[in-house]
Amino acid sequence: MKIATYNVNGVNGRLPVLLRWLKETAPDVACLQELKAPPEKFPEQAITDAGYEAIWHGQKSWNGVAILSKIGKPQELRRALPGDPDDVNSRYIEATVNGILIGCLYLPNGNPAPGPKFDYKLSWFKRLHAHAKDLLAQDIPVVLVGDYNVMPTELDVYKPESWVNDALFLPEVRDAFKNLVAQGWTDAIRTLHPGEKIYTFWDYFRQAYTRNAGLRIDHFLLSPHLEKRLKAAGVDKEVRGWEKSSDHAPVWIQLDK
DNA sequence: ATGGCTGCGTCACGCAGA
Numbered sequence: 001m002k003i004a005t006y007n008v009n010g011v012n013g014r015l016p017v018l019l020r021w022l023k024e025t026a027p028d029v030a031c032l033q034e035l036k037a038p039p040e041k042f043p044e045q046a047i048t049d050a051g052y053e054a055i056w057h058g059q060k061s062w063n064g065v066a067i068l069s070k071i072g073k074p075q076e077l078r079r080a081l082p083g084d085p086d087d088v089n090s091r092y093i094e095a096t097v098n099g100i101l102i103g104c105l106y107l108p109n110g111n112p113a114p115g116p117k118f119d120y121k122l123s124w125f126k127r128l129h130a131h132a133k134d135l136l137a138q139d140i141p142v143v144l145v146g147d148y149n150v151m152p153t154e155l156d157v158y159k160p161e162s163w164v165n166d167a168l169f170l171p172e173v174r175d176a177f178k179n180l181v182a183q184g185w186t187d188a189i190r191t192l193h194p195g196e197k198i199y200t201f202w203d204y205f206r207q208a209y210t211r212n213a214g215l216r217i218d219h220f221l222l223s224p225h226l227e228k229r230l231k232a233a234g235v236d237k238e239v240r241g242w243e244k245s246s247d248h249a250p251v252w253i254q255l256d257k
Numbered sequence: 258a259t260g261g262c263t264g265c266g267t268c269a270c271g272c273a274g275a
Contacts, residue, residue, distance in 0.1 A: 009263075009264070009274080010263085010264050010265070012264095012265095013263090013264060013265080014264095034264095034274085036264065036265060037265090060265085060266085061264090061265055061266065061272085061273085062265085062272090062273070062274090109273080109274060109275060110275095111273095111274080111275070149274095149275070163275095166275075167275085168275060201275070203261085203262080203274095203275070204261080204262035204263055204274095205260075205261040205262050205263095206260085206261060206262090208262095215275075217275080246263095247262090247263080247274080247275080
């Protein structure tokens with residue numbers, strides 16, 4: 001079973017690229033972030049025609065997450081992270097597919113730091129930490145996947161020294177990610193590729209992709225059940241080089257069965 | 258250090274992204 005994540009940066013503006021990627025790489029499940037579209041503007045027909053059933057949580061202009069599957073419709077469990085009923089941003093959707101609980105997330109960027117946006121990022125992280133703990137306690141196969149907006153270590157940044165004051169790399173944020181993983185999760189990409197420079201995002205500015213000035217900020221966290229089934233993981237890097245691409249590249253894992 | 262690029266919403270820029 002192949003599960004992928006892709007921050008599309010606008011699901012409608014990105015539709016040709018998204019459809020080409022789905023066709024060429026054929027993930028069983030695809031988690032999308034940054035739909036940047038209200039619910040009624042989700043391109044359901046095109047996704048259906050591509051062979052996928054989908055659930056989504058849209059929002060006008062910003063955020064927005066979706067789970068696509070071609071092995072049975074995702075059975076939705078929730079469409080918000082618990083812990084703050086006043087948080088109206090669509091940044092989380094959760095469903096089961098083929099016996100796996102999939103949490104598709106888009107963690108806040110947090111810039112500028114310090115400030116209210118950074119506070120929001122940290123509080124969102126706290127809520128994720130609490131929910132992740134509950135999920136682990138259920139002792140079932142879980143993947144928490146998406147755009148975490150965190151580079152976990154210096155290896156995950158092309159030029160660490162220029163990011164030390166950024167909300168994606170500040171010690172508090174790296175600690176939050178580390179503490180989350182320490183609950184018992186497996187960072188799939190890093191576990192299969194220790195010591196390797198792997199990026200999932202390249203800025204639109206200054207020819208970042210051509211220079212390989214990237215960041216690793218899209219992650220798969222696997223519960224112990226899935227860690228045992230993890231066979232391969234990678235980044236569809238070439239997609240970032242396509243015409244009209246997102247600033248993120250798709251990331252995927254291959255599970256046994 | 259800064260600005261650079263892109264999508265969205267509305268229709269000339271402002272906001273947000275990372």
